[in-house]
Amino acid sequence: MTFVTTSADQAVAGIRDGSMVLIGGFGMAGMPVTLIDALIRQGAKDLTVVSNNAGNGYTGLAALLAKERVRKIICSYPRQIDSWVFNELYREKKIELEVVPQGTLAERMRAGGAGIGAFYCPTGVGTPLADGKEIRTIDGVDYVLELPIKGDVALVGAYLGDPRGNLVFRKTARNFGPVMATAASTTIAEVHGMLPLGGLDPEVIVTPGIYVDRILDLQRSPLEASEAVS
Amino acid sequence: MTIEHLDRGPLDKIELAAVIARDIPQGAYVNLGIGQPTLVADHLSEDAGVVLHTENGMLGMGRAAVGDEIDQDLINAGKIPVTEAPGAAYFHHADSFAMMRGGHLDVCVLGAFQVSQRGDLANWHTGEPGAIPAVGGAMDLATGARQVFVMMTLFAKDGTPKLVPECTYPLTGVGCVSRVYTDVGTFQIGRDGVLVLETYGVSLPALQERLAVPLG
Numbered sequence: 428m429t430f431v432t433t434s435a436d437q438a439v440a441g442i443r444d445g446s447m448v449l450i451g452g453f454g455m456a457g458m459p460v461t462l463i464d465a466l467i468r469q470g471a472k473d474l475t476v477v478s479n480n481a482g483n484g485y486t487g488l489a490a491l492l493a494k495e496r497v498r499k500i501i502c503s504y505p506r507q508i509d510s511w512v513f514n515e516l517y518r519e520k521k522i523e524l525e526v527v528p529q530g531t532l533a534e535r536m537r538a539g540g541a542g543i544g545a546f547y548c549p550t551g552v553g554t555p556l557a558d559g560k561e562i563r564t565i566d567g568v569d570y571v572l573e574l575p576i577k578g579d580v581a582l583v584g585a586y587l588g589d590p591r592g593n594l595v596f597r598k599t600a601r602n603f604g605p606v607m608a609t610a611a612s613t614t615i616a617e618v619h620g621m622l623p624l625g626g627l628d629p630e631v632i633v634t635p636g637i638y639v640d641r642i643l644d645l646q647r648s649p650l651e652a653s654e655a656v657s
Numbered sequence: 658m659t660i661e662h663l664d665r666g667p668l669d670k671i672e673l674a675a676v677i678a679r680d681i682p683q684g685a686y687v688n689l690g691i692g693q694p695t696l697v698a699d700h701l702s703e704d705a706g707v708v709l710h711t712e713n714g715m716l717g718m719g720r721a722a723v724g725d726e727i728d729q730d731l732i733n734a735g736k737i738p739v740t741e742a743p744g745a746a747y748f749h750h751a752d753s754f755a756m757m758r759g760g761h762l763d764v765c766v767l768g769a770f771q772v773s774q775r776g777d778l779a780n781w782h783t784g785e786p787g788a789i790p791a792v793g794g795a796m797d798l799a800t801g802a803r804q805v806f807v808m809m810t811l812f813a814k815d816g817t818p819k820l821v822p823e824c825t826y827p828l829t830g831v832g833c834v835s836r837v838y839t840d841v842g843t844f845q846i847g848r849d850g851v852l853v854l855e856t857y858g859v860s861l862p863a864l865q866e867r868l869a870v871p872l873g
Contacts, residue, residue: 453713453750454736456729479750506791507736517789526790529712530754530797537751549758550800553831555782556792598747599713600730605749633749 429592430641431621435465438615438643442471442580449536449576449607450478450488451583454507457600459584459617460487462643466582472496477536477576479529479603481505481513492516501576503529528556531573533606539575540609540638548573581611585634588618588644589627592636601633608638617643659853659861666858667840675700676855677766677808677838685763686710688798691735694766694808709742710762712794714753717745734794754794757801765802767795769809769834771824774870776834776846778807779826792829799830811839811868818868820844820851849873 432438439462442448448466452458467490474497481500482489489512491497500522505513516522527535528550538546547570551557561572583604586597594616596604608614616634621644668676670693678700681687688710689695698720701707709718711733718733719740727738756762771779778799781792799805809819820837837844841859845852852873856864865872 454732456713456732456736504791504793506789514789518787524790526792528792528796529750529794530757530801533750533754550797552800553777554796554828556796596747596749598728598730598741599711599715599732601747601749602714603750606751 429590429636429639431588431590431644432641433644433646435461435617435643436468438462438617438641439465439469439582442466442469444471445473446471446579447475447477447577449578449581449603449611450476451581451602451604451607452487453479453599453602454483455487456598457584457596457602457604458487459582461645462582462615462617463487463491467491467494467496473498475499475501477501477532477578477607479503479532480507481510481524483507483509485512489513492522495521497522499523499525501525501527501532503527503532526556532576533603535573535576536578536603536606536610538573539577540606543575545572545574547571576610578607578611579613581607581614583607583614583616585616585618587620587622587627588616588639588642589622589636590624592616592639592642593627593632594618594634594636594639595627595631596633605634608634613640614638615641615643617645619645619647660855661860662855662857663860668857669840670696673808673838673840676843677806680806680836681705681707681764683707686716686761688712688757688762688765688802690765690767690795690798691793692768694768695733695735697766697808708744710753710756711739712750712753712757712798714748714750715745716748717742719745754797754801757797760801760803762802764804764806765798766806766808767798769807769819769837770826771819771821772807772809772834772837772846773824774820774822774846774851776832777824778805778829778834779824781829782827784827795829799833804835805830805833806836806838807834808838811841818870820868820870822869
C-alpha cells in the first residue's frame, strides 16, 4: 500500500541516522526539493547520499550538505559551477566522496533494485576508477566487477501519481527517478499532483506503484496535471 | 594521403565544429559532449536526419530553448534548457546508458586534455592535488559509443601537444578514440597508428616536428 500525504514532514518521518539515501535529479531537474527540505527539518544525520551531483547553489541537496548531515556522497559529477557547498566541505575533509561513472551509478542501482548480485561493466577499465576492482575478460573484452547499490530510502521527484503509487515523470526530470524508486527499501516520491485511481493511462505509467511506498502530493495546478495525461 | 590546407590559418572552433559535422553519417545517433562539442549541432542539416542523444534521458534533442520555451524539466547534459525535436523520446538514466554501452550510439564527440597514439583518452581529471574529481558520463561515452570523436586544440596554452605517445593525465578510456579533430589537423587513430587526414595552416612535416607521435 502506498501512503499518500500532503505533509512533507509526514512523508519523510522515520528516516534513521546513518541511512543510505538515494536522491533523484540531474542538476535541479527532478530533484525532490520539498522532500529534501523536510529531511533537513527531520534531522537524520550521518547519511550516505547517492545522487548524480553534489548539490547546486544553496537549495535542495546543497542545503542538506550545508547542514553537515551527510557523511559520504556517491555521485558522478560533484564539481559544478555552483557546487560551492560541496567544494568547501570536501576541501575541509568534512565529506567523503565516491566518484562513479554516471551510467555505472544508474546500473548499480538498477542491479540493486533487480536483485542482481553484481555485474561486469566495460566502463572505467584501465582508469583510476577501476583500481582495486576485479577485472574479467569475456570474449576478448575487459570488464570491471561492479556491486549493486541499495538504499534505505529513495527520494524522487515525479510529475503525477495515483493512489496505487503509480508515477509518471516529466521530460528530462525523469532521469534517475525510476531507477532509484526500485532500489530502496522505502521509496518516497513528491508529485506535482494526484489523479484518482484509473486516472493514469496504464500504458504510460513509468514507475509502477509496487516500488512506491509514500507519495507527497504537492497539489500544484491539478487541472494542468490532468490535461497532461489526457 | 594527407590533404594540406596551406592557403589558410588554423580552424577556429566554429569551423572545427563544421568539419566534425561533415563527418557524421546521415541518420546517426549522436551524443555531443558538454562545452565545445555542442557547437557541432549548429552544422548538422535537418536533411541529415541525425538524432541527438543527451545522457540525462532524451533522444531527439532540439536546439537550445529561448524565451517562453525555457522549461527547467527539459535540459541537456550541460544543464542548459533545450527543446524537443519531432520524434523525441524520454527514458531513464539506466536505459540512457544501456543504449551507449550496448553499442547503439553511433558517434560521440568529446573534448580532451590528452589523446594517446593508441586512442587512449584523458578528459575527466587533471590529477592535481586538491582538484575535485568529477567524471559524469565521460567514461560511459568513451567506452560505449561505437565511434569516439575528440574535438580539441592540438596544443595546450603552454604549447605542449595534447596528442601524445602516452597520456600523463588519468585515463577516461583505453583505446577508445577513433578520430581527433583539432584546429591544425584531423587525425584517424587505428591499428597502424595515427594517420593525418587534413592539416590547416601547417604542413605535415612541420606538424610532425612539433609532435612526438609518429604521423602517417
